[in-house]
Amino acid sequence: MPTPDNGPAQGAVDLISNLRQLNGTFAAREQKVADFVSAHLEEISGMTIAELAGAVGVSTPTVVRFCRSMGCDGFREFKLRLAQNLAVSLQYLAPSHRDVSEGGAGAVDQVLGALYATVNVMRQQIVPERMDAAVQALTEAGQIVVAGVGGGSTMVAQEAANRMFRLGIPAVAVSDSYLLQMRAATLGTNDVLLLVSTSGAADEVVSAAGIAGGYGATVVAITRPGSRLAQEATIAIEADLPEDPDILKPTASRYAHLVIVDALAMSVAQARSEATTENLRRIRASLTAYHGRTGPQPLGD
Amino acid sequence: MPTPDNGPAQGAVDLISNLRQLNGTFAAREQKVADFVSAHLEEISGMTIAELAGAVGVSTPTVVRFCRSMGCDGFREFKLRLAQNLAVSLQYLAPSHRDVSEGGAGAVDQVLGALYATVNVMRQQIVPERMDAAVQALTEAGQIVVAGVGGGSTMVAQEAANRMFRLGIPAVAVSDSYLLQMRAATLGTNDVLLLVSTSGAADEVVSAAGIAGGYGATVVAITRPGSRLAQEATIAIEADLPEDPDILKPTASRYAHLVIVDALAMSVAQARSEATTENLRRIRASLTAYHGRTGPQPLGD
DNA sequence: CTGAATATGTACCTCAATTACAAAACGGGG
DNA sequence: CCCCGTTTTGTAATTGAGGTACATATTCAG
Structure with a gap:
């Protein structure tokens, strides 16, 4: 499986889906952090840990612990992975709010948003x-x-x-x-x-x-x-x-x-x-056994 | 279009294209940084400024100046934007290196990788x-x-x-x-x-x-x-x-x-x-003009 | 009601990013 | 060829962000 053994911080797992999935399993204050993050996804990567802690009303270690609960090494990695995830599935965030009728590539973005969302959810399951x-x-x-x-x-x-x-x-x-x-x-x-x-x-x-x-x-x-x-x-x-x-x-x-x-x-x-290759190997092996040659066979493959 | 009018730091401009475009216009040592970054795109976002400076063989302020030349506010923002840019086309970079035969979800990940890559390229065009x-x-x-x-x-x-x-x-x-x-x-x-x-x-x-x-x-x-x-x-x-x-x-x-x-x-x-709605509006308008009422119409929609 | 386990906050520490300033390299006149 | 201004680069110091250790509070089982 490529997902787990990719580089670190390479955002292999979809953080946002992860967030939704873990929702409710957090400790009380960490849940508050989770809520805030869900509601302000795009701003997070531009914030410092102190700003986030302040905005939520918790202490900075709580934020760090939240990041750990999310499977990240710390706040740094969390910000980075979140930013990457957002870059890929940006459109998913406000599926219906956006104005489709703007024409042009708007419709394509909508379809892509739904596509990303659906496909990520599927992958998880x-x-x-x-x-x-x-x-x-x-x-x-x-x-x-x-x-x-x-x-x-x-x-x-x-x-x-x-x-x-x-x-x-x-x-x-x-x-x-x-x-x-x-x-x-x-x-x-x-x-x-x-x-x-x-x-x-x-x-x-x-x-x-x-x-x-x-x-x-x-x-x-x-x-x-x-x-x-x-x-x-x-x-x-x-x-x-x-x-x-x-x-x-x-x-x-x-x-x-x-x-x-x-x-x-x-x-x-x-x-x-x-299976075909295996069959070929067997054919060749039996041929070899038959006339005792080990060199390359003109027939058989 | 969601991309341009998003928040700041949201990677509006494609950093990588920017890098290619500015290539050659950098000062000597900054150019060395540019070369290294081009060659190690994926690793950068996991590096500290000191590591990068060390790897290139320049001082840290030179790296900061390079980031400024690229239109970023500092090394932090540069790393972030680079990571976002890469996330979109990450899978495209090493499509075939991955081992398919591992079975399980490996095949799904492969298909998804190709899907993302293709679809992102399409969106761009x-x-x-x-x-x-x-x-x-x-x-x-x-x-x-x-x-x-x-x-x-x-x-x-x-x-x-x-x-x-x-x-x-x-x-x-x-x-x-x-x-x-x-x-x-x-x-x-x-x-x-x-x-x-x-x-x-x-x-x-x-x-x-x-x-x-x-x-x-x-x-x-x-x-x-x-x-x-x-x-x-x-x-x-x-x-x-x-x-x-x-x-x-x-x-x-x-x-x-x-x-x-x-x-x-x-x-x-x-x-x-x-068009249907517009037709309805016209019908209603003509009806209104006809019998002069402006209240809600029982007929027409 | 008590004690263990868990959750949370305070205070401190480390190190990354940035800045200020000085030194070096470069380039064009005199 | 040298001097002076400009540009480039590095050194050292500063700031502040992220992380940790430990103390305190809270929760829940018995």
Whole structure:
């Protein structure tokens, strides 16, 4: 994992998400600091520790301790990482307050803001073991059926099928509900049903998951934690994503799902290429054993 | 635009570009500092002024003077702004060095790294006027035909068509080459042909652009700057995106294109809803003029 | 109600950043 | 070639920020 072992102060983990997540677990005065920081994110990096302590009404060591609680080495590092985090996800701070209608690049910034926010939240929730399990199931799959419900998810499903298919694994995307049930029923052991659903509550996917699972297929679901689909799935890749209430905005969760699909596809590609290499090695080894030569073989690779 | 009118010290000006630009105009020893900073961008923000001065072989005031020459208030501000500038394009610097095969969340981080890098580069290149022009053309379009070539682009095209269609504008996505030429030929003034192509060199899209343009349709192209397609298009939304040479990795430019499409769709949605509101206002105004009442109208909105 | 554990503040210390000033290098006339 | 003004650079001192040790207050279990 690159995140932990990156340089220090390199802002690997998203401080702001971290802050939200730890909210409530702080000691009383530290919580006051947290509140102030949340409310004045942008100003912090220009403040001295004394100014901040003064503004909050606590002593400077409390501020230092707060920084430590946040996983930083001290106030210095905290300021730096906060500044870096803000530079990347600046737009996220005031998603709805800003005036979209200013035109030009304003809309792009809005979309980017939602994208950053969603994707950062998603990253935090990824369970590596689940990913590994999903990759293994997909790598060894005889065939894969992908389905998604809701506007964005169908696109993601389509893309997932495309990518898997390119890796030489028979894969189809299904968007029709009835067809999905039928496809699900044709799956057996070693096959994978990959379902994408933000809510995880739609009857069609839940029922498809049940059917496929009943026939021994592995059901991989990208969905909301604890949803019906998550419970029904063999491997649940869960992400609870914030949705912007503004209906004009596109659902940013599409991006998060796409990232997961891309990551899965990339890992599968890698696993398969390694398997291929391993096969080649075996072929070569057996050839060597057969005619006793150890030099480079003209055939076999 | 959020970037310029943010608080102070918020890294409004790009320090790194500034550094390149001022290169050569520095006094001798300051130039040495500049060289060192250029070569060790990432480490600087973790260094003390004494360490930096020592590493370069100059005195600390020289470093301070260098910072002043760069337009900063002192070394502190310089470090901070540099860190912010770097945070935005950090991942782009060492994309392939990372080890993918570690499994787990490693793949997700890789995809995210490519995503951030691509999307930030794209954001930098967006020309607001082009976006506005595209939005206007799309808003007033009688019908829209969308097409994309290459694996990722078809998905983007599909999505664009879906979103525009939901806004009540007749829109279709075409992936078949011949069909595209035919569709292009049916377009007229007020219609829009939206083309998505990373390279902008594929004959099919260039020819389609020519045909549609010949019949008076507006051709909006999301593509590489200076490409054949960009030249042929009425409105070219240009982005020169870095592609990772690793073929196992997904093409991150899809994300950038999707963001552009989302931004366009959102702006169009807004423009249309404003048009609707404007229409309502006119109706109400005329009604008011008609029977002279100024109180709230039961009808009209 | 008491004592341990935890939370918070006071006072001090260290060291980083900055400034003031002096020395050195440079450059153009006499 | 030397002198004087300007610019560049370094030394030493100053300021103040960040961090630490320890004392005090608070909380909660028994």
